[in-house]
Amino acid sequence: MKFTYIFGPVFSGRLGHSLGLDLLGERICSMDCLYCEVGKTDELTLDRKPYVPADYLLNELRQWRDAHSDNLPDYVTLGGSGEPCLNSELDTIIKGCKQILPSVPVAVLTNSTLICDPDVQNALLEADAVLPSLDSLVDKEFAKLNRPCGGVSAAAIADCLIQFSKKYSGKIFLEILLSQGINDSQENLTLLKEYVTQLQPHRVDVTTLSRPGAFSLAKAVDSNVRKVWQDALAECITRFDANGSTSHQHIAKENTQAAAEAQPATDNPPDLHDQDRLAAKQRVLESLTRRPQTPSQLAIALTLPLSIVIGVLDILENEGTIYKSEPDRTATLNTDEPFYSCQ
Ligand code: SF4
Structure with missing residues (x-):
């Protein structure tokens, strides 16, 4: 929905x-x-x-x-x-x-x-x-x-x-x-x-x-x-x-x-059906239209396995729908992960 x-x-x-x-x-x-x-x-x-x-x-x-x-x-x-x-x-x-x-x-x-x-x-x-x-x-x-x-x-x-x-x-x-x-x-x-x-x-x-x-x-x-x-x-x-x-x-x-x-959902990549992968892609995209996030933040927020999130991010980035920015170690979260964003 x-x-x-x-x-x-x-x-x-x-x-x-x-x-x-x-x-x-x-x-x-x-x-x-x-x-x-x-x-x-x-x-x-x-x-x-x-x-x-x-x-x-x-x-x-x-x-x-x-x-x-x-x-x-x-x-x-x-x-x-x-x-x-x-x-x-x-x-x-x-x-x-x-x-x-x-x-x-x-x-x-x-x-x-x-x-x-x-x-x-x-x-x-x-x-x-x-x-x-x-x-x-x-x-x-x-x-x-x-x-x-x-x-x-x-x-x-x-x-x-x-x-x-x-x-x-x-x-x-x-x-x-x-x-x-x-x-x-x-x-x-x-x-x-x-x-x-x-x-x-x-x-x-x-x-x-x-x-x-x-x-x-x-x-x-x-x-x-x-x-x-x-x-x-x-x-x-x-x-x-x-x-x-x-x-x-x-x-x-x-x-x-x-x-x-705040642990990401278990990271054993399940064998997702195409329909589930599409739903995951949609949820990741909707979340990123609201704010930039790292793969771990998305995995925690959406309760998805990290490997699924990373896979979906790769697809969206290759499609040119999202872009990746370098990790910013001056940021509040002081993360080594890149941020993904729709803008
Ligand atoms: S950051 Fe400033 S301009 Fe942007 S929504 Fe908040 S108060 Fe408004």
């Missing part, structure tokens, strides 16, 4: 097996980030509308559940090809996801630009995890890297996120993406350390580009720089969770657990 607004599950380093919901359907966003992996923003806006109506999206999710009830994801993640909080039916969508898949937590990826809107805050209160990004608290860096709609300021976002965190009982995983020479300044690190100390998110994830972004100006930082930032910011989190461990300890635990759990 082919879905228009549901993709995956894909393997996410932060959320495990994540079933993605695209709430925009087009390249509509309130930012036009230099590093955006889905390309240049076509419609730069702060206007909230039912870009993908809740009814349509939730109907697809019901169909997906009926076909996959034996293989549920770790998270349903609201995101897509732009800023999901721009969808004015966000509230109905989050509540609908929880009704349709009651055992699966709902996460929302957001660039934080709409967090000052009370309707957005109220909708997000229903989610189990919110993953806001805030790449720089230095105005000129924020403007250069994220290129937001007019009137959006990093300082206002930072304040509203603090307000939101005080009434939110779910988890906040703050993301900071570093781009070399743009927002990796000492000034930004100092401001973000003060900010993380105040916000006390459950986790902070410092990432960098895993492949070239929409504009060639954006470049990944060195893995040592990313580690220095990751450690410095994680140390600012002192909250204790219910188990008595700090979020810093929790990161290590989650990563270890994820690594242990």
Whole structure:
């Protein structure tokens, strides 16, 4: 069955097996980030509308559940090809996801630009995890890297996120993406350390580009720089969770657990029928249209044997449908495997 607004599950380093919901359907966003992996923003806006109506999206999710009830994801993640909080039916969508898949937590990826809107805050209160990004608290860096709609300021976002965190009982995983020479300044690190100390998110994830972004100006930082930032910011989190461990300890635990759990399906290549191979090819292609991935990530996300995934990737690459980029050891995953992508 082919879905228009549901993709995956894909393997996410932060959320495990994540079933993605695209709430925009087009390249509509309130930012036009230099590093955006889905390309240049076509419609730069702060206007909230039912870009993908809740009814349509939730109907697809019901169909997906009926076909996959034996293989549920770790998270349903609201995101897509732009800023999901721009969808004015966000509230109905989050509540609908929880009704349709009651055992699966709902996460929302957001660039934080709409967090000052009370309707957005109220909708997000229903989610189990919110993953806001805030790449720089230095105005000129924020403007250069994220290129937001007019009137959006990093300082206002930072304040509203603090307000939101005080009434939110779910988890906040703050993301900071570093781009070399743009927002990796000492000034930004100092401001973000003060900010993380105040916000006390459950986790902070410092990432960098895993492949070239929409504009060639954006470049990944060195893995040592990313580690220095990751450690410095994680140390600012002192909250204790219910188990008595700090979020810093929790990161290590989650990563270890994820690594242990995230094994590709058994790698004895079964003798696939043509029909099954075609289905595998279709699933790999659909997954890659959403985001670039390595063979192992695809194998884990799609629960397919790695050898089948590699075989399918070879076919698709020879057909010219996908392309392979070199392993990027500066990337968050620090992988030796190549990334495959449709773009
Ligand atoms: S906020 Fe996200 S979707 Fe929007 S331009 Fe930036 S990276 Fe792309």
